Amino acid sequence: MSTSSHARVVDADRVSAVMASLPPEPAIEGLAQVFGLLSDPGRLRLMAALLEGGEMCVCDLAAACGQSESAVSHALRLLRLNRVVKVRRSGRMAYYRLADSHVRMLFDLGLAHVTHDEAGSRD
Amino acid sequence: MSTSSHARVVDADRVSAVMASLPPEPAIEGLAQVFGLLSDPGRLRLMAALLEGGEMCVCDLAAACGQSESAVSHALRLLRLNRVVKVRRSGRMAYYRLADSHVRMLFDLGLAHVTHDEAGSRD
């Protein structure tokens, strides 16, 4: 029963080859998660701010990005849990900074793509 | 009226500077949209398959990626509308391929990040 219900295949060899070459599931999932972190305008603004500002506290981040402090705190928590940002505490303040430079590369690469080609939405 | 309702600010100068340096809203939105396309494991698998397979029809893509043909068709439509893939029709078949190389760069960069650092989920 290889042809189960609906599994039409045109080029079985290519299908096998492609299947073998696909990254393992954990890598795919991790990739999706990373890109998911970058798929929110709010978080994107935060990251852009940190790219420019270097190290900023929550309230300044909120002010600069035009978001509520609570929303920023939630967003930063997510980014923190995914090792995208690091926090330094000083008294009751919390200063955030980017953890690595991958973000900058992804950000710039994506930005180049977007500003160069509007990624239109036509048929 | 700088101190509106809740806008505590520590370093007003830095906040202004960062605000001025943030990419314009359309760019941010476009960025988020692009990364959003890359944030789904199913679409990621499709793109990985096309990176390797070059050009494939819907049913082979579905077989190689372990998804229903309907799901693949929906996903490809999204990617098509965002100019990520191109389609070539031949008879009743539809052959899809990647539209540009940005995807490959983003994919590889993200993959390097993921496989190098597991992007853990601890506190």
Place this chain on the structure above:
DNA sequence: CGCTCATATGAGCACCTCTTCACACGCACG
């Protein structure tokens, strides 16, 4: 010509995400 196959599309539904609201916590400062 009518039937089937490959793909496309629409509706409906389950799930996940992001925001706000309300409150907890710890540190500074009087």
Place this chain on the structure above:
DNA sequence: CGTGCGTGTGAAGAGGTGCTCATATGAGCG
């Protein structure tokens, strides 16, 4: 040492996203 401020967190609701199922379209084939 109590009060205020900066921040963190949980619950809840609105909205978006991706799946499946059913059906449409259009090309090949008998």
